[in-house]
Amino acid sequence: MTEGTGEDTSEDWTGDMAETQAAPSSRLTITTGADDAGQRLDRVLARHAPDLSRTRIQRLVADGQVQLGGRVVVDAAGRVNAGDVYSIALPEPEAAEPAAENIPLSIAYEDDDLIVIDKPAGMVVHPAPGHSSGTLVNALLHHCGDSLSGIGGVRRPGIVHRIDKDTSGLLVVAKHDKAHQGLAAQFADHGRTGPLERAYLAFVWGVPRPRGSVNAPIDRHPTHRQKMAVRQSGREAITHWQLLETYAGADGEPLASLVECQLETGRTHQIRVHMAHIGHPLLGDEVYGQGFRTKAARLPEEARTLLEGLKRQALHAARLGFAHPVSEQHLAFDSDLPEELEALHAVLSGAGEA
Known part of the structure; x- marks a missing residue:
């Protein structure tokens, strides 16, 4: 259950009526020009901010980090008007690897190969933009130690499947490569x-x-x-x-x-x-x-x-x-x-x- 879409198709912008300025504390303000009117928001913002790809813009919109007139923008594909003033909050860069955190877990079963967790509603399974801590992966890294490192990728060690943040219940996590491969094959089937x-x-x-x-x-x-x-x-x-x-x-x-x-x-x-x-x-x-x-x-x-x-x-x-x-x-x-x-x-x- 992945998030994030889009291809990096950001372009150079040469319009004569746009204004871009960097605000303090990792906030960017963009005022659209006449040449932008009627175009997709993600494409326009990516042109105004060459350091941000369209994929990154789409993620920021999905995370509620883009505002227009003080209201959160919810549609990266929406059309813009000339003179719109957008405010983009740029979160601090996140660590390449999740940090271990001492978060209590409800464990239904555990052995040397895997662990079955009864996840509460409200807990994100693996780190993502806006959710770099407090996730199940952070808790597992503390509980299981280095045995999870690298399994299934740096950002989601041991995770074979996931359930939504606001869904509760059971999921299984692998502790080593062989267990990960065996479980992944079953979930693929x-x-x-x-x-x-x-x-x-x-x-x-x-x-x-x-x-x-x-x-x-x-x-x-x-x-x-x-x-x-x-x-x-x-x-x-x-x-x-x-x-x-x-x-x-x-x-x-x-x-x-x-x-x-x-x-x-x-x-x-x-x-x-x-x-x-x-x-x-x-x-x-x-x-x-x-x-x-x-x-x-x-x-x-x-x-x-x-x-x-x-x-x-x-x-x-x-x-x-x-x-x-x-x-x-x-x-x-x-x-x-x-x-x-x-x-x-x-x-x-x-x-x-x-």
């Missing part, structure tokens, strides 16, 4: 012919069919580059779901459900994109479920309060199974819903099934 199993619990709006599958390719959104979308240009993505429970709203009518999702592929935001695509976005998903915000008003009051305080999508990586890459023993782990999702589940269940 996605359980089609091997023992890999990944299951997620998701609270969704509406009531889907008892079971089904979504086979729809996923690619970067054409205009909102921080989002993913179902697009024919995308990579194959397959999600299977099974309906577990349904919940009534305060009016007694069906309103929400608990589903189990199993992945046959591993694309960025796959479950969130696919469930929204079939009309059942996740509760708490501010990116893919914005059109369903009004449904929260139909929840029982206690459930509505819990959802408002959740501050994340209601998604949990509840089951992980795989063959041990060294011993070949089959390992399987289950993770209970974290406290905040269990509280939501209890209130929704207490309100009655639809």
Whole structure:
């Protein structure tokens, strides 16, 4: 689940009405000229700031580091107007290698070859621009020591797969090259012919069919580059779901459900994109479920309060199974819903099934 897009296509700029000045404390101010009007933001800013590639500009926009008139810019592909004044915050350069940090970990299993972590919501898996510390990798480097160095690359040692920052649950990390290679092969197969199993619990709006599958390719959104979308240009993505429970709203009518999702592929935001695509976005998903915000008003009051305080999508990586890459023993782990999702589940269940 990678981030970042784009090719470095920055160009020299020779317009006569643009103004560029470096502000103190790593902040850049750019005023666009008449020749810039109607052009893409990332292309214009890269021309005005030759030291920043379009890829770097896109990343800064995605990280909320670009402002127009004091408001954060969210679309690097948006069109500019003459006379726009953009402010770009340039974070301090980050270390080439992540630093070990003494961060508590919830460990489901550990041996000399691998470690299975039950990740809390809010923790980023590996360092990225804007998240150079406090990540799972920083914690693992402290817990495991030098055994992780270099495994899977400098920036993501030992990481075979990842789950979103605001998704909780299980993931496995390799401690050495042989374990990394064995686990990576299983994740590349996605359980089609091997023992890999990944299951997620998701609270969704509406009531889907008892079971089904979504086979729809996923690619970067054409205009909102921080989002993913179902697009024919995308990579194959397959999600299977099974309906577990349904919940009534305060009016007694069906309103929400608990589903189990199993992945046959591993694309960025796959479950969130696919469930929204079939009309059942996740509760708490501010990116893919914005059109369903009004449904929260139909929840029982206690459930509505819990959802408002959740501050994340209601998604949990509840089951992980795989063959041990060294011993070949089959390992399987289950993770209970974290406290905040269990509280939501209890209130929704207490309100009655639809």
